[in-house]
Amino acid sequence: MTDTTTEATRLPLMFQPITLRGLTVKNRIVVSPMSQYSAVDGAPTDWHLVHLGKFASGGAGIVFCEETSVSERSRKTYDCPGIYTDAQAKAWRRVTDFIRGQGAAAAIQLGHAGRKVATRAPWDGFAPLGPADAEAGRPPWSGLAPSPIPFKEGAMAPKEMDRDDIRHVIQLHVDAAKRSLDAGFDICEIHGAHGYIIQQFLSPITNHRTDGYGGDIEGRMRFGLELIEAVRAAWPADRPLFFRGSCVDGRGGIWSMDDTVVLAGRLKERGVDVFDCSSGGIEGPLTLHVVPRVPGYHVPFARRIRKEVGIQTMAVGLIREAEQAESYLQAGDCDFVALAREMMWDPNWPVHAAAALGVPNPHNLLPRNYSWWLQKRVETLALASSQQTQ
Ligand SMILES: Cc1cc2nc3c(=O)[nH]c(=O)nc-3n(C[C@H](O)[C@H](O)[C@H](O)COP(=O)(O)O)c2cc1C
Known part of the structure; x- marks a missing residue:
């Protein structure tokens, strides 16, 4: 009889299975979410099946689908996907069936762009939609945000959210989580980074409220924490919940790592299993905390959160080499390594990493x-x- 436990522990840590609640993932390599701007009516297309399918067949343990919107109004662009209709959930099912069929876990990242809506694609500089777009049948629309501050010059001012809007947006996330279950996702991640709505509440740059959802850090965290509590209650207890946070604002913000440690602790208490460490997304008048783009640039954040909060962490950002990724896991900096652009470059990265590590x-x-x-x-x-x- 083969002792599979001994065999597994002889593998590099990156290739050892890991169990989160009721889900065992075959290795610790994660495909990070990558927006494709290729959805039609908010539904994924053949492009998504091939794009995500090749990462699943390439050996990654978790394949994240891109940021997927909880409502039509909260999409960044007309070409972003959503999971706010049953037809969209059905279209995602085709993708998750394939991912799971390859032995990978299928993960969704649920997002609400808040004030950062109605833009063009990245290759058009995320420019706010304007009169020319309206003439071409793509009129801009206004988003929702804690305070009515446009995200860029030329963008429409978002509506300042009242209590009903807050309740409604939380419910949209709950509904999207339930649809994600129907769509066959194993893991749900809430997008709290990159200037999305939760971070808009967290950051004093974008949150000027004077009610219980603004002011000090407790007030600014309140929306995100209520949202997480509601999603955790709706997402099955045997399935993991991840949270992507901007550990520091990155460009112009005043949200610091000390704040992130507090937030991660509160998220852990509410049943978040993994803190996915990113940065940036809120722009403002200050110039603090620019995260230099060096290999593994979010790893120090993942290390500190894991150590001080005792929550599992995922690191992302210029992780390219097998030895590099393995060293972060071995050092206890993070529990998962996530790759985005490197996977685009080499969808079979896990196989090549295994070869490099002598598997x-x-x-x-x-x-x-x-x-x-x-x-x-x-x-x-x-x-x-x-x-x-x-
Ligand atoms: C094409 C592309 C699309 C992205 N879309 C998302 C997204 O939908 N959600 C998200 O949280 N991050 C998104 N990101 C950020 C990546 O998930 C990742 O954090 C970042 O690219 C750093 O990792 P890398 O150096 O391995 O590319 C995107 C990155 C790329 C390159």
């Missing part, structure tokens, strides 16, 4: 349709090399 027969991480042939490739190459040396 025997790394091609076996790929589906049998490939791995059987790649074993033949190994044998053929060995034969060719022995014939050359004769």
Whole structure:
């Protein structure tokens, strides 16, 4: 009989399974959310199936779908996906069936862009939609936010949220979480980073409220914490809940790591399993905390939160090399390593990382349709090399 436990622990940590609540993930490599601006009527398309499918067949343990909106009004662009209709949930089901069929966990990132809505795509500089777009059938619309401050010059001012709006937006997240379950997702992440609505409440740059949802950090955290409590109650107890936070504002903000440690502690108390460490997204008049883009640039944040709060963490940001990723896990800086652009460059990154770390027969991480042939490739190459040396 094979002792699978011993075999698993002989693997590099990155390739050892990990259990979160009722979900066991085959390894600690995560495909980070990557917006594609390719949805139609808020539903994922063939592009999403191929884009995400290749990461699942490439061996990652968790495949995150991109930020997916909880309502039509909260989308960044007309081409962003959502999960606010049953038709959208059905379209996601096709994608999650494929991801899970490859042995990966399917994760959704639920988002509400708040004031950051009605923009063009990144390759058009996220410019606010204007008269030319309206003429082309894409009129701008106004978002919702804690305070009526436009996110950019030329953008429409968002509506300042009243108590009913707050209740409604929380309910939209609950409904989206329930639909995510129907759509076959194993993991739900709430997008609290990158200037989305939760961060708009957290940051004093965007939250000028004088009621119980503004003011000191307790007031500014209140919306996000109420939202998390509601989603946790709706998302099954045996499925993990992640939260992506901007550990520091990154560009112009005054939200610090000390604040993030407080927030992460409150999230943990409310049943968040993993704090996904990112940064940035709120712009303002100050110039604090620019996070230099060095390899693993969010790892120090993940380390501190994991150590001080005792919550599992995920690090992202220029993680490219196998040894680099493994070293963060071995050092106890994080429990998961997430990659975005590197996965675009090499969707089979997990296989190549396994090879670099000396995992025997790394091609076996790929589906049998490939791995059987790649074993033949190994044998053929060995034969060719022995014939050359004769
Ligand atoms: C094309 C693209 C789209 C992205 N979309 C999202 C998104 O939907 N949600 C999110 O939280 N981060 C998004 N990000 C940020 C990534 O998830 C990741 O945090 C960032 O790119 C840093 O990781 P990397 O250095 O491995 O690319 C996106 C990044 C890229 C390159």
